[in-house]
Structures are given as structure tokens and as C-alpha cells.
Amino acid sequence: MIKKILVGVIFSFSHSFVFAQSNAEEIAKYRQMIADGNPSELYEAAGEELWKKPAGPKNATLEQCNLGLGPGVVQGAFAQLPRYFSDTKRVQDVESRLMTCMETLQGIASQDVIKESFGKGLRKDIEALTAYVVTASKGAKVQVLAAHPQEKKMFDLGKKIFNYQGGPMDFSCASCHAEDGKRIRMQDLPNLTLAKGAVEGWGSWPAYRVSSGEFWTMQRRLNDCFRQQRLPEPIYGSEGTIALSMYMAKTAHGGVIQTPGLKR
């Protein structure tokens, strides 16, 4: 198996005119090979435990958490996020909604999650819970129509931010993600302005990144995109990040969710 991959890589280096094509094929083969052992499952298992374990000052579980389909309904919940919630009177993505549930049900302050670092402490708990929630929507179709006026407002804001050029290199999300056939180093860049590309992006994160051995949620992916563009660091779960998620999710509407994904 490994020999096959090595031969494939050597071949693709010596024949540069088929470079792009066989690269994508080899990466696809690599993904298929490791698809059986996606370490995201370990995070999903940890998330399921956290969902059912009493925690926080109120010593309660998250089993009454309403992700949009009713208290405790996890199946298919991710497919309809982000969405407007009448109790918080705002549009929320999966991570900000989990923070709300942790605060209202368990008494854990959202600020404690926001000031934490990715992959540590409470942030890590949210990442595991996110893995649990998204796995329950694997194979489902994205159901985000942004019909509610607040949702439409967030979609428009997300689209604006997506196209907003800034920072020392005048980058916007569109600089990398608004054309077909682009790649950065060895990674194909999905065109997020069209349904097909949007579901490739929105529907494959959160994912386990083999190169760093970490489980990345969409909040982390957005945070890293901002870093790559040399833009200021966005606040965890902030309106801007939710707006971008809303833009991607609505554009991806009808596409099949593949999360949790596996990345190089």
C-alpha cells in the first residue's frame, strides 16, 4: 500500500504536466485508505460522554440542550445550523449554541470558553461536543434557507466579509475561495461562492488534521484563515464568524454533509 503511494508520488513529480491531476488522485486514495480510522471518532466518543455527564456549578447534563430541533435532539441538528434562536434572539452556529447551552443548563460562563485557547480546557470540550453533534448529521443534506430576517441579515453580512479585502496583503476570503481549480500547496481550495464548492468546504469541516494531530472545528478553521490573511484575530463565536458560516451554509444548501472530515 505504502509502496503504491510512493510510486504514485514519484511519478507525479517526474511528469509535471499531469502534476495537478495525479496529486488530487493520490490524495483521494490516501483519504480512502485512512477513512476507516478517522480519529474524529475518538472526539465524537468524548463528546457523547460530555453531553451526558453532569458538569458545571449547576451539575447538569447537556441533554436538554436545544440545537434548533427541540431539547435534546441531536440527530440532524447540525444540518440546519446556523439559524436564528428565539431564546437568545440571535443567529448562532453550533459552537456558540453549545456555549449557550453550557451557560444556561450547566452554569459554565461563555467567557471562560472564549478566553481559552483552541484544543485546551473548555474549548476542547466544545470541540468534542461539536464532533458528537456533527456526526449525528453525517450524510444528511444541508437545510439552511436563511428565511428569517435575522438569518438573511447574517447571510448578507457574511457575504460582505467574504469579499472584504484587508490586511497588509489585501486579502479577502474571495482571494483564495472564489474561483474554481485553485489550490494552496497540496490542498485544493473549494470555490465557496458556488453550491458545489460551498458544500465541499462547509460539509467537510470540522475535521481531524493528520498533519497536526488535532480536531479542528469551523471556528478554528475561520480563525486560521484570518491568520493566513494576516487579518486581526476574530473573537471566538463572534458575529462575524457566525456570519461567514451562514454565508457558506446557505450557499451549500441541499448538499450532503460529510463531517467529521479528515484532512492532511
Next chain:
Amino acid sequence: MADPMRVRATESGGVVDVKILMKHDMETGQRKDSSGKTIPSWHIAHVAIKAKDKEVFRGQFGTAISKDPFLNVKFKGAVKGDEVVVSWVDSKGESRTDKAIVS
């Protein structure tokens, strides 16, 4: 006990295919943290798989095995309904055992 493993065992044509996902940082002892201090080595040392109380696989893992190891083992001799037991011990002496039923 350490974090749980995911163990899956399926039987086809007399061969049992066991797929195991282990949760472990597998530090080589070569990495340094953000303050420049070396992160001490800590990794799974021994892995054993038993089926019907008989050892079918024994392995020594070292620093060449990467984080959150995935192990795929095939063996003959068990049938659907039998129990497969996977266990590991690491360099600190922590251990983990998980089971699966062959389907």
C-alpha cells in the same frame, strides 16, 4: 483508565478484520514546547489482542508510531459473535482495554 479506543471487528470468508483507533499523544521525546522545554517521551509500549482467550496479536509500539494510532489486524479462527479484546500499556504504565463483538 486512559481514553477509550474504538474497536471494530468484522468476519468475512473465515478472516476476522479488526480495526482499532487508539487515543494517545505518542510523544517521541524529541519535541519542544513553546517555552523551549523538551516534552518528555510518552507512548504506547505494548499492544495485545485476544480472541476466545487466545492471544492472536502482540505488538511493541515505539516512537515511530504517530499520534492517535490506527491499527488494522486480520486473523483466522474466530466467528461472528465472538469477543475480541484489545489492550495496551504505555511507557508510564497506564493502560486501556476495550472489547468488540465480531459482526
